[in-house]
Amino acid sequence: MLLTHEHEELRRTVERFCREQLNPYVDAWEEAGDFPAHEVFRKLGDLGLLGLTKPEAVGGAGLDYSYSVVMAEALGACRCGAVPLSIGVQTDMATPALARFGSAELQQEFLAPAIAGEMVACIGVSEPSAGSDVAAIRTTARKDGGDYVIDGGKLWITNGAQADWMCCLASTSDGAPHRNKSLIVVPMRTKGVSVARRLRKLGMHASDTAQVHFDGVRVPQRHRIGDEGQGFTYQMLQFQEERLWAAANALRGLDNAIADTIEYTRERRIFGRSVLDNQVVHYTLAELQTEVEALRALVYRATGLYVAGQDVTQLASMAKLKAGRLTREVSDKCLQFWGGMGYTWDNPVARLYRDGRLASIGGGADEVMLSIISKIAGTLPRGQA
Ligand SMILES: Cc1cc2nc3c(=O)[nH]c(=O)nc-3n(C[C@H](O)[C@H](O)[C@H](O)COP(=O)(O)OP(=O)(O)OC[C@H]3O[C@@H](n4cnc5c(N)ncnc54)[C@H](O)[C@@H]3O)c2cc1C
Secondary structure (H helix, E strand, O other), X not given: OOOOHHHHHHHHHXXXXXXXXXXXXXXXXXXXOOOOHHHHHHHHXXXXXXXXXXXXXXXXXXXXXXXXXXXXXXXXXXXXOHHHXXXXXXXXXXXXXXXXXXXXHHXXXXXXXXXXXXXXXXXEOOEOOEOOOHHHOOOEEEEEOOEEEEEEEEEEEEOOOOOOEEEEEEEOOOOOOOOOEEEEEEEOOOOOXXXXXXXXXXXXXXXXXXXXXXXXXXXXXXXXXXXXXXXXXXXXXXXXXXXXXXXXXXHXXXXXXXXXXXXXXXXXXXXXXXXXXXXXXXXXXXXXHHHHHHHHHHHHHHHHHHHOOOOXXXXXXXXXXXXXXXXXXXXXXXXXXXXXXXXXXXXXXXXXXXXXXXXXXXXOOHHXXXXXXXXXXXXXXXXXX
């Protein structure tokens, strides 16, 4: 992936947004367990940052995916993981399928306002009984007249409590599990939709994560994204962008944790010298910096190939896997070098330790990434997921 002047401009704009519009409020939002998504998204929409890769006909900038990756990386300048996660759900997890396969009418009604920052979106795939095994979801959408009637529920829904609409995966027939599902836009204020509860979590405190119930929820069939029965396939495609985004978004947080740790250990003196002067400390940090650069190279390579039109399922899965593992390693090793200070709640590395743990679970656990990589490598035993 080649970074142009336009990429650098975008990077600076996003970093400035983090510095001026997010970081001064992050601690209060983390404390409150929420952040004002509509207010923040409106500002992002005004800057044109919610539709970089979306069609110009609906207010997007029509750029290629490398711009999304640059924005994901630059959002790492935000001093928490929760707000970038929420933004990523809006731009790269809940909306790619609608932009690619949705009718013009559906795009005008739901995608255009999401790009403008007037509506907040969420993605509803996971359920209480199905996370890794997406094909096992139980939410159904039964045809009745011109409508679908949706029953079931979703768990772990980022933005769930504040969202205006959900890109919801539901079974629309009884057929084979990979061919009986559809993606449907469900307005969250529809009768029968209820947010059962907000979940208390280890990290990502400022991001609302909800359990959502559907009880006889009626939506017009024209709310279906693309063809009936293609939802599983569309979602797998949508996952490619989600996973590239997640890996790119991890990079800056890792850079920051290492930089903060260098600064702290340089100042902190024990046994007559700075902590950083111990070889085990500066060698460890040098090794971690090298690993982060290797991850960055993988993310950029996958992005370059994706922009060139190649299927990067395997590379995107590798990047997501590596990002999750490296985030755990960097946050753990850096936290150690802060001693007791690393164990305090507000320490930035402690926040990465909490927030970053999600990277190995959300959007497909490490083991799911390993099974995808193995499947494409031809080493996964037949019939095994
Ligand atoms: C904070 C947060 C936000 C989230 N946001 C969203 C959202 O917005 N929308 C949404 O739809 N979902 C969301 N999720 C759900 C997330 O994608 C799932 O948690 C994830 O896919 C794992 O599913 P699960 O929790 O049901 O774990 P399970 O499927 O029960 O898996 C448990 C564990 O089993 C192991 N495992 C899984 N597969 C294999 C395998 N093939 N071989 C060996 N071991 C395996 C893994 O270690 C895995 O962690 C979110 C989750 C969290 C925690």
